[in-house]
Amino acid sequence: MTQPMTIGECVAAGARQLSAAGIVDARREARLILAHALGVEPVAVSGYPERPVPDPEAFERLIARRARREPLSHLTGQREFWSLTLETGPATLDPRPDSESLVEAALGVVPDRTAPLSVLDLGTGTGCLLLAVLSELPRAAGLGIDVSPAALAVARRNAERVGMASRTRFEPGDWGRRLDGQFDLILCNPPYIPTGEIAELQPEVADFEPRIALDGGADGLDAYRVVVPDIMRLLAAGGAAVLEFGAGQGAAVTQIVTAEGLVIDRMTRDLAGHERCATIRKR
Ligand SMILES: C[S@@+](CC[C@H](N)C(=O)[O-])C[C@H]1O[C@@H](n2cnc3c(N)ncnc32)[C@H](O)[C@@H]1O
Structure with missing residues (x-):
């Protein structure tokens, strides 16, 4: 993944990676994973695509796990x-x-x-x-x-x-x-x-x-x-x-x-x- 700078860019890049791994609802899952990584409610992600994500590394690690088809619930616990x-x-x-x-x-x-x-x-x-x-x-x-x-x-x-x-x-x-x-x-x-x-x-x-x-x-x-x-x-x-x-x-x-x-x-x-x-x- 390239270095995403905003919430919208993170979600788009994550969704591309999940979609390529065969995950159907890739965009929704990318949003949920980002919300989990940032420790915020999903609405804070979907409502503010322009907000910066200063450190997307935790999100990228979670996306990589999900792309290996680890269940979303294992990521969020x-x-x-x-x-x-x-x-x-x-x-x-x-x-x-x-x-x-x-x-x-x-x-x-x-x-x-x-x-x-x-x-x-x-x-x-x-x-x-x-x-x-x-x-x-x-x-x-x-x-x-x-x-x-x-x-x-x-x-x-x-x-x-x-x-x-x-x-x-x-x-x-x-x-x-x-x-x-x-x-x-x-x-x-x-x-x-x-x-x-x-x-x-x-x-x-x-x-x-x-x-x-x-x-x-x-x-x-x-x-x-x-x-x-x-x-x-x-x-x-x-x-x-x-x-x-x-x-x-x-x-x-x-x-x-x-x-x-x-x-x-x-x-x-x-x-x-x-x-x-x-x-x-x-x-
Ligand atoms: C299909 S899961 C159901 C789990 C949970 N009740 C649910 O509905 O999500 C079956 C459960 O039975 C447990 N199990 C398997 N063999 C068992 C056994 N011999 N005695 C007791 N539990 C067993 C498993 O560890 C697992 O937690």
């Missing part, structure tokens, strides 16, 4: 989910807008939002699902489980960040294997990409997101075979579990769920209209 601003990074799956349909489905089965419910989140990652659900259930408390200690550290910081540390615990575990007790609401978004399809994903995902958050085994369904029996054991009578799955996996997940003696109450679609999660109950 955060991502919005259900109107919560959460820390994310290399140890965690980036919360996806599609997963908000799981949050909606979970809240949809709660008849009384002021009840003191117990919520379990298996494979919590950033803690996004648990924290989003708890943000709407003021008297509920939650336990997030993950096999990754680094993800658990992020989830704990996120709980602090959104003021929910006193209502949450995050513990290491292999799905629900060593847990006992009964939970009113169980959330789970397990890894569900078939191993052979991971390399075909966008580089932001395939090269930068944790493999353990993506890889669902040969058919993408390995985790469901473990988690569904855990749900059967840990779900309180009258409670519900909401399980996310990949596009086209609804029938296979239904089979695993019903073979365990559980019933599917409802399928919820994501923003693109794909079946995205199953609400499960005991018979």
Whole structure:
């Protein structure tokens, strides 16, 4: 990049570099990256193209990382989910807008939002699902489980960040294997990409997101075979579990769920209209 002197020149040069790297929304991303580098709100960048950028080096380094297809959220260290601003990074799956349909489905089965419910989140990652659900259930408390200690550290910081540390615990575990007790609401978004399809994903995902958050085994369904029996054991009578799955996996997940003696109450679609999660109950 040549030495840009103004905000407008920085954005234009950054956008050219990102566009050449195959990034579709290059100009918008260049603006967000510049705002992050300068420590200002994005509006301060879009509204004042003539302002000088005395030292564009930090911006240039971030643009170079993004041009290597590192996710924007890894550059900024955060991502919005259900109107919560959460820390994310290399140890965690980036919360996806599609997963908000799981949050909606979970809240949809709660008849009384002021009840003191117990919520379990298996494979919590950033803690996004648990924290989003708890943000709407003021008297509920939650336990997030993950096999990754680094993800658990992020989830704990996120709980602090959104003021929910006193209502949450995050513990290491292999799905629900060593847990006992009964939970009113169980959330789970397990890894569900078939191993052979991971390399075909966008580089932001395939090269930068944790493999353990993506890889669902040969058919993408390995985790469901473990988690569904855990749900059967840990779900309180009258409670519900909401399980996310990949596009086209609804029938296979239904089979695993019903073979365990559980019933599917409802399928919820994501923003693109794909079946995205199953609400499960005991018979
Ligand atoms: C698809 S990510 C979902 C993360 C988060 N719940 C979300 O919706 O963004 C799956 C998560 O499951 C965790 N995981 C993978 N294998 C696990 C296991 N055996 N036991 C517990 N968690 C596991 C991963 O570390 C990852 O955080």
